[in-house]
Amino acid sequence: MAATTAPAASLSRWQQFYQLTKPRVVQLIVFCAVIGMALAIPGWPSPAQWGAIAAGTLGIWLVAGAAAAFNCLIEQHIDAKMKRTAWRPTAKGELSRPQTLLFSAVLCGLGMALLAYGANVVTMWLTFATFVGYAIIYTVILKPMTPQNIVIGGASGAMPPVLGWAAVTGDVGPESLVLCLIIFLWTPPHFWALALYRAEDYARAGLPMLPVTHGNEFTRLQIVLYTWILFAATLLPFLIGMSGWLYLASALILGFLFCLHGWQLWREYSEALARKTFRFSILHLSLLFAALLLDHYLLPLMA
Numbered sequence: 056m057a058a059t060t061a062p063a064a065s066l067s068r069w070q071q072f073y074q075l076t077k078p079r080v081v082q083l084i085v086f087c088a089v090i091g092m093a094l095a096i097p098g099w100p101s102p103a104q105w106g107a108i109a110a111g112t113l114g115i116w117l118v119a120g121a122a123a124a125f126n127c128l129i130e131q132h133i134d135a136k137m138k139r140t141a142w143r144p145t146a147k148g149e150l151s152r153p154q155t156l157l158f159s160a161v162l163c164g165l166g167m168a169l170l171a172y173g174a175n176v177v178t179m180w181l182t183f184a185t186f187v188g189y190a191i192i193y194t195v196i197l198k199p200m201t202p203q204n205i206v207i208g209g210a211s212g213a214m215p216p217v218l219g220w221a222a223v224t225g226d227v228g229p230e231s232l233v234l235c236l237i238i239f240l241w242t243p244p245h246f247w248a249l250a251l252y253r254a255e256d257y258a259r260a261g262l263p264m265l266p267v268t269h270g271n272e273f274t275r276l277q278i279v280l281y282t283w284i285l286f287a288a289t290l291l292p293f294l295i296g297m298s299g300w301l302y303l304a305s306a307l308i309l310g311f312l313f314c315l316h317g318w319q320l321w322r323e324y325s326e327a328l329a330r331k332t333f334r335f336s337i338l339h340l341s342l343l344f345a346a347l348l349l350d351h352y353l354l355p356l357m358a
């Protein structure tokens with residue numbers, strides 16, 4: 056997760072720790088949390104709300120990074136068997152287990168303290184539950200157990216808009232649950248597109264990912280189904296009055312393109328198309344959430 060390809064040069068000590076936090080994934084997670092915060096506030100934030108936004112952003116960032124580092128610790132031996140992850144400092148033995156555990160604990164503690172004092176206690180506990188969901192329930196229990204691992208475990212990856220919403224309101228709004236549902240349904244096509252061309256890695260590591268347990272064709276069918284359901288779910292923010300036409304237009308275009316990728320992959324498999332679909336999934340979610348933000352601030356100006 057940390058980098059799509061292994062870093063070219065050898066890493067300094069700080070870079071090694073930084074890479075454990077799976078920086079690129081966590082950046083998108085934090086982006087989704089920030090959108091949750093923005094949408095929870097009608098209009099521009101007041102000076103008092105900026106403190107909660109800053110603490111919420113940094114706190115969620117730190118705890119998400121801690122969860123990623125904890126995952127690297129647990130999966131040290133699995134990562135060492137997979138080409139994509141064998142470069143990780145934990146897999147190579149460059150960072151010891153106590154060092155990694157301490158790093159994760161410090162990040163998690165700092166993040167929780169920031170959330171409790173700078174945002175609110177509800178967000179702190181929700182973020183901690185998300186940490187446990189990913190670092191323990193997904194990584195330790197579900198991932199080695201069932202091909203539905205990423206579907207169930209995806210619930211924790213889908214939490215960021217809820218955490219962001221809670222950071223500025225102290226509550227979980229139904230609107231944030233709609234955004235959570237979108238990320239939840241986005242995760243299977245996102246991950247299974249990658250798992251298709253990384254199936255050998257997962258088989259070697261003994262992990263029951265869908266292409267390993269149910270084959271390439273069945274996984275492609277699941278991707279098609281999820282992209283369709285996801286397409287429908289992305290229309291909800293417009294249908295419940297959370298967003299306007301700018302978001303709707305973006306959701307229609309992005310949804311159509313994601314379904315098209317899934318459909319083409321279903322009709323004829325190629326590794327290149329699977330890679331393209333995986334890359335598109337990231338663009339899809341990033342632009343969809345950016346559209347929500349634009350819609351939130353631009354449309355009132357144009358009304």
Ligand code: HEM
Nearest residue numbers: 056057058059079080083084205208209212213242246337
């Ligand atoms: C259980 C849920 C998820 C699973 C199993 C999963 C799996 C993966 C994997 C294995 C990669 C690594 C690609 C590589 O290095 O070759 C990846 C990349 C990525 N994922 Fe996820 N993901 C999940 C949820 C999420 C969520 C919730 C987000 C953001 C909201 C996200 C954003 C990203 C991004 C941005 C990348 C690209 C990283 C890069 O370019 O280095 N993922 N994902």
Ligand SMILES: CC(C)=CCC/C(C)=C/CC/C(C)=C/COP(=O)(O)OP(=O)(O)O
Nearest residue numbers: 056080118119122123126182185186189212
């Ligand atoms: C507190 C908070 C917001 C936590 C968020 C937790 C988090 C980092 C969720 C993202 C999901 C993720 C990194 C999946 C990677 O799958 P994987 O671990 O199977 O990937 P890998 O094979 O690259 O290790």
